[in-house]
Amino acid sequence: MDLSLLPQAVVSGVLASGLYALVSVGLALAIGVIGIVNFAHGEFFMVGAFLAYQLFVSFGFDPLLSLLFVAPALAVIGALIYLSSIRFVLKAPELNQMLLTFGIGIILQNLALLIWGGDPRTIANVPYRSLGFQVGGVSIGAVPLGSFVISLVLVTGLYWVLAATPLGRAMRAVAQNRIGAGLVGLEVNRVYLVAFALSALLAGLGGVMIGVIQSPTPTVGLGFTLKAFAIVVLAGLGNIRGIVGAALTVALAESLVATLVPNGDALRNMVFFAIIFVVLVWRSRRVA
């Protein structure tokens, strides 16, 4: 165990938590407001990553610029998926809902395979991807720092929308009681539509950042989907406010284990599943 790497581990963990929060908050929104566990959420990351790649290849757009185009595109895709499929299973058994979103995910993956092929792609000319600053012996990467700041702004913005706008209040009302919200005149289906589109939009923005860090592939969303589900469970299903704390917990724990334990990087997934296990057992004991 090399404790000299501890400061770097803490900084890396904190910076990673921003992206983790962003990729999780959209999923939490879908679960919390609409009550649907969206297994295609990772494929929204993937579509966002590929759109950023395509905008770079076709027009030379920097990924930061492509955020402006990918966000509305994903919102439209999310809305179309909601209107064409999700809204028909809202009252169906949860298993049917899960199977539907799982199927949507497979369709999106295979569409990506048809369009972009199976080879990992590269957004080749990102001048800041390898940029790092040394501060007191600790390296701070431009990409993790940038994605942390962007994620923080977006998640804070979402919290503000939920807390202080009529749309946010409508979402919270529908989340608490869809029948009651309908009885007082809220258009529940429209709220669901907006919430699902917003969930896809946030995932797409996360996908652009993933496209910078990694090679876009049809399965690029896998690792982050696992993280997102872990963080959502840790925060409490549908608890959007708990996402930031849960993301920070998971990211810090992973970074510390990866740095301080031999072969620790290979234990990352074990770490977050262990956290989930402990939290779920603790919660169930508290309820009992």
Place this chain on the structure above:
Amino acid sequence: MKRIIATLVVALFAIAMAQGVTIGVLSPLTGGAAGTGQAQKAGFELALAEINAAGGVLGQPLKIVIEDTKADAATGVAAFEKLMTEDNVEFIAGGYSSGVTLALVESFRTFQPVVSWIGGAVSGVGIDGFDGIEELLGAEPWFFHVHPWDYQNTEASTSFMASTGVKSVALLHEDSAFGGPGAIAAAGLLQNAGMSVPLVEAFKSTLTGGTGDFRATIAKAAASGADALFWIGYDSDVVPLTSQIRELKYDPQYIFGAPPGWPSEFDAAPEAQCVAGLIGYLPNLPNPEAKTFLDSYVAMHGKAPDNYMAALAYAQLWSYADAINAAGSTDQDAVIAALESGTFKSPMGEWSFKPSVIALHQGFGSEMWNVFQFQNGVREIVWPLARATAPLQSCR
């Protein structure tokens, strides 16, 4: 009566022959390894077109049935059993992923078709308590393995590392059946070649559920003070690994990787500069077959192959066609004998099946490998020196 039976037998034989030979192919066309599977498919398509343009097999057009394994063990077994029971093929080609191959061992033994298998590469040789593919299938007379075994890969990697003159190597590897055994073998070979290995560290690949944050692992490599970095992982790990090496200001003399393929367009990325890699086929190999293959491939698919698995698949299907034609029938023993005795063409030059440590029939060995280095956006061959197109450059 005898004449009628004889006529019927001849007629049935003629009908069977008129249907032509069908080869069943198992390949990961979708899922995390789809890049490799699609490369194999492209290689098979090119070989199939050429074989049939040259008269086919036994006078009939050759056919292939490709089943998707998704690089998933259970899917791979189901796909193989479908080929055997529904498509009734007698010959199996394709092959990728040590995990899928290990899952297929018992099914292969049950049906015992002729299996020509590109990969996995995990032999099991030299690893106690683990039965690898060469140990489990190598002695079967119907099993032919095309891709070099893991120890042949590490032998080539170690020879390259030794040729650079570095004294110490940090070894990073992904944690599945691909990277783990390879890293153990590589560490031993590097030490036997006189180099120290101050760090052997596993990481979670982006292909197997990782998020591409390798900073902790890279920081350990930097702290180890090793002269060179040698990593074993997948093509989707290339971009995060190489960019984070730069971000953390880690500057080993050489950055050398052994993924199955490299990401498209990575050549143009600034992170690529000076990164070196092990590869089976490159268009700028000096042998004429490499250029011929490239031209035909571009004519059919509109781009150069990104993954050397295309070249291996091409070579594999041609070897089947040549062997069945040489055997003059689809009789299993005759085809096995023809595969054993034949010399086949490939983009990497002529090749044949020879015994390896355990296997009766091993196709390519360590001599297949080349080391290239990204130099100003071009993949220059830097090792072995006989095939080098440019000298190796230090990253410092």
